[in-house]
Amino acid sequence: MRYLIGLIFGxxxxxxxxxxxxxRTDALPxxxxxxxxxxxxxxxxxxxxxxxxxxxxxxxxxxAPVQVVYDxxxxxxxxxxxDQDLYFAQGFVTARDRLWQxxxxxxxxxxxxxxxxxNPKVLRLDREKRRLGIPEAARRAEELYQQSELGKSxxxxxxxxxxxxxxxxxxxxxxxxxxxxxxxxxxxTNLKTTTLLKMMAWNLTGRxxxxxxxxxxxxxxxxKFNELLPATHDSLAPIIPLTHEWGxxxxxxxxxPTDSIPVAIINNLSLTQPDPANGSNNWxxxxxxTKSGNPILCNDPxxxxxxxxxxxxxxLHTPEHSVYGVSLPGSPTVIIGFNEDIAWGVTNAxxxxxxxxxxxxxxxxxxxxxxxxxxxxxxxxIEEIKLRNGDVVKDTVLWTIHGPVVYxxxxxxxxxxxxxxxxxxWMAHDTSLEAMTFYKxxxxxxxxxxxxxxxHFSCPGQNFVFASKxxxxxxxxxxxxxxxWEGQGQFIMDGSNPEHAWQGLIPFEHNPHVKNPPRGFVxxxxxxxxxxxxxxxxxxxxxxxxxxxxxxxxxGMSNVTVEDMMAxxxxxxxxxxxxALERMLNQVEVDQLGxxxxxxxxxxxxxxxxxxEDMVAPIYFRIWxxxxxxARWEPELDRxxxxxxxxxxxxxxxxxxxxxxxSTTDASEVKRIxxxxxxxxxxxxxxxxxxxxxxxxxxFKWANWNNARVIHLSRQKAFSxxxxxxxxxxxxxxxxxxxxxxxxxxIVEMGPEPIAYGxxxxxxxxxxGSYWYDNQIPDWTEGRYKRLHLYKSPEEAQKTATxxxxxxxx
Amino acid sequence: xxxxxYVLLVAVLGFxxxxxxxxxxxxxxxxxxxxxxxxxxxxxxxxxxxxIFLLWAGMSFWIATSTDSLLPTRVAQLISPAMGPxxxxxxxxxxxxxxxxxxxISARILRG
Numbered sequence: 001m002r003y004l005i006g007l008i009f010g011x012x013x014x015x016x017x018x019x020x021x022x023x024r025t026d027a028l029p030x031x032x033x034x035x036x037x038x039x040x041x042x043x044x045x046x047x048x049x050x051x052x053x054x055x056x057x058x059x060x061x062x063x064a065p066v067q068v069v070y071d072x073x074x075x076x077x078x079x080x081x082x083d084q085d086l087y088f089a090q091g092f093v094t095a096r097d098r099l100w101q102x103x104x105x106x107x108x109x110x111x112x113x114x115x116x117x118x119n120p121k122v123l124r125l126d127r128e129k130r131r132l133g134i135p136e137a138a139r140r141a142e143e144l145y146q147q148s149e150l151g152k153s154x155x156x157x158x159x160x161x162x163x164x165x166x167x168x169x170x171x172x173x174x175x176x177x178x179x180x181x182x183x184x185x186x187x188x189t190n191l192k193t194t195t196l197l198k199m200m201a202w203n204l205t206g207r208x209x210x211x212x213x214x215x216x217x218x219x220x221x222x223x224k225f226n227e228l229l230p231a232t233h234d235s236l237a238p239i240i241p242l243t244h245e246w247g248x249x250x251x252x253x254x255x256x257p258t259d260s261i262p263v264a265i266i267n268n269l270s271l272t273q274p275d276p277a278n279g280s281n282n283w284x285x286x287x288x289x290t291k292s293g294n295p296i297l298c299n300d301p302x303x304x305x306x307x308x309x310x311x312x313x314x315x316l317h318t319p320e321h322s323v324y325g326v327s328l329p330g331s332p333t334v335i336i337g338f339n340e341d342i343a344w345g346v347t348n349a350x351x352x353x354x355x356x357x358x359x360x361x362x363x364x365x366x367x368x369x370x371x372x373x374x375x376x377x378x379x380x381x382i383e384e385i386k387l388r389n390g391d392v393v394k395d396t397v398l399w400t401i402h403g404p405v406v407y408x409x410x411x412x413x414x415x416x417x418x419x420x421x422x423x424x425x426w427m428a429h430d431t432s433l434e435a436m437t438f439y440k441x442x443x444x445x446x447x448x449x450x451x452x453x454x455x456h457f458s459c460p461g462q463n464f465v466f467a468s469k470x471x472x473x474x475x476x477x478x479x480x481x482x483x484x485w486e487g488q489g490q491f492i493m494d495g496s497n498p499e500h501a502w503q504g505l506i507p508f509e510h511n512p513h514v515k516n517p518p519r520g521f522v523x524x525x526x527x528x529x530x531x532x533x534x535x536x537x538x539x540x541x542x543x544x545x546x547x548x549x550x551x552x553x554x555x556g557m558s559n560v561t562v563e564d565m566m567a568x569x570x571x572x573x574x575x576x577x578x579x580a581l582e583r584m585l586n587q588v589e590v591d592q593l594g595x596x597x598x599x600x601x602x603x604x605x606x607x608x609x610x611x612x613e614d615m616v617a618p619i620y621f622r623i624w625x626x627x628x629x630x631a632r633w634e635p636e637l638d639r640x641x642x643x644x645x646x647x648x649x650x651x652x653x654x655x656x657x658x659x660x661x662x663s664t665t666d667a668s669e670v671k672r673i674x675x676x677x678x679x680x681x682x683x684x685x686x687x688x689x690x691x692x693x694x695x696x697x698x699x700f701k702w703a704n705w706n707n708a709r710v711i712h713l714s715r716q717k718a719f720s721x722x723x724x725x726x727x728x729x730x731x732x733x734x735x736x737x738x739x740x741x742x743x744x745x746x747i748v749e750m751g752p753e754p755i756a757y758g759x760x761x762x763x764x765x766x767x768x769g770s771y772w773y774d775n776q777i778p779d780w781t782e783g784r785y786k787r788l789h790l791y792k793s794p795e796e797a798q799k800t801a802t803x804x805x806x807x808x809x810x
Numbered sequence: 811x812x813x814x815x816y817v818l819l820v821a822v823l824g825f826x827x828x829x830x831x832x833x834x835x836x837x838x839x840x841x842x843x844x845x846x847x848x849x850x851x852x853x854x855x856x857x858x859x860x861x862i863f864l865l866w867a868g869m870s871f872w873i874a875t876s877t878d879s880l881l882p883t884r885v886a887q888l889i890s891p892a893m894g895p896x897x898x899x900x901x902x903x904x905x906x907x908x909x910x911x912x913x914x915i916s917a918r919i920l921r922g
Contacts, residue, residue: 040832718885
């Protein structure tokens, strides 16, 4: 009897252990036993302020010793004797700080999150990634790297370094998030690196308005559409100056086919899209305009603000080259940065390199589809999605000459009666070796080297800004772009018509680029690359405000210093307000305003047109200016259940103002416009009141309303920061908008020695338990740039070192 | 006095086992103790519980103070916005202690 009771208690013990060893029930948020164990659970991830002392490790895979010196901001300076060891060390060191981020990001991009997280929404996201062809594109890229000796060794060394770190970890040493989500790290592969690069391509070129444009075109016709979204207009400040002479020989632009109208109206389609604000600023000022006579290069990429930061600062040094900048955790080389001879940076080209085609299948078996007068066979790719519980979900994705059929009868909700079968042609599906661009750029010494490096760059198209010690500044809109007929790809095209397919690529030499222009600077902020004189069709999703402000500011400057550049990067002057605020206020019928509207009006009347953290007026302007275009155009263009599009704010506002101010305009039309400005201002006032009611504990001011925030990748609020005290706005140079903004700010003066400054909202460590997790946020919000060091030796690096890591060969 | 020895025994066993076994080694520590020191049923449970409670809460406390509670504060917030790091230390102690206590009483009953 005693034994029975004893055994029952014993079984209870075992049951308790089992229950607390994993996430067995929704009642408990975590594997409580394992997680709370101070010897192996999350407690082990806590770090003291002096966590990192000097360390010496031996490892296999090195040909010679490597020294890593962590400077005063804990940026690793890697001193290696050869490339192989260098990239091995980069992998190791990056994994040491950011392993979970590296793996989680590629699991997400590769459509493998269901292996970690059991959730139907997550499964849908995974299926979507497979259908968008991101994992397939990564697979193809990996094959291409395998065929290049350099590519293979570059990727392989990095992978080996990451794996050397992973294999050194005991479960107690796993990063915190692994313990939270209850899984273990798996070995790194070259495929994961290429997946990361394709993820960046998606972030920057995955946005598409083709569905919205199609609906508008079908409803309103080409003439109206071109009026609403003109390809060019007078106030453009394109990347390449309007006066630039192209001097191309043998330009071929395909002719527009006779039947170039959208084939369908799209209802109820929702593709997860990257943030439309993903973009950036960069510029370089020629020595003729700077005080020191040296060129100054600046770059601030605008991306989602996350913990850990999307960037990882690093210095890579071998006897052959020494380069400093930010890298992407998961990929070797420096992506934005400088060496002793040149500096470079990127902004998104924002060109349309993603088009949609309707596919006509021969029959229900969907083995063949029409192309011209033939039937072509589809390529079936069976994507297998593993679930956390071990089950496998299979999704068959059909690949055509136009890419994968993303929406069909098995996915997405197009017409229920007859699915549209939409395939996506995306430049990132084509194989290319982007890493080669960075490998060469890291070692570049001149403008010629810079141009040579860009040849490999296909997708995502970027505006590469350049400055050299020898005095050159330049900018190139680099990438592979389809050679389109006028308007091609702005709507859903006919997949069976070969004339609608991409007809070829624009030759590399014909990509927009300029070197040392007469005006003394180059700049880009995701605007149009060129004016109307450029022979090729290059529509895209462009910015209209930041670029004009930057151009205006730089044109007016002389004796430019680094401090001037710091001020410009943090400039929050609203260009649209500068051009239109008084005129907009003029159109408002003040006596028609209620109390909230009057409050908004009064605030705007005295506004200095900058977005500073304690102001109230910017809130009203932001709401007001974004209400106007929908108010004007939605009644005409929008049907409730369809993806809809209205012209960008600045275009709509300028058009309305021009019409209202034109003395020949009909009086009733003017009255309608005045009523529109008045009603939208009232809305702005009312929304302000709503916000105050919803947030009684918060002061009604820009910083609180804009809510600049940095969110941990797991979305845990406890690991994130909200309502950062900073100014800025999506449409100004200092493009801080909610959880999006300058993820890195860099300024480099290319003199005999580069003088460089940088800052970013985060810290080198991805561990929420580390002092180095978020310690650089105050510097970022308060605009304190830090000196970046291109140390020449480990000894020199010891000057500001916080710790050293020596990697010896086994 | 013997009770305190029992508690100490469980804690020391727990500490040693934790160096090379996963967290459930606290069950082994609790289970082993009654074979070495015999207490009453209630005493065994309480002793097993207290031994690991003190070990886990104590270890957590030591980690928290040497790291300015940076991580424990965040993790507590994650579990519940109202929770603080102290509550998390207590919670850790309770979870470990519970397992050890139940293991202890199981062994005591079997020992007879």
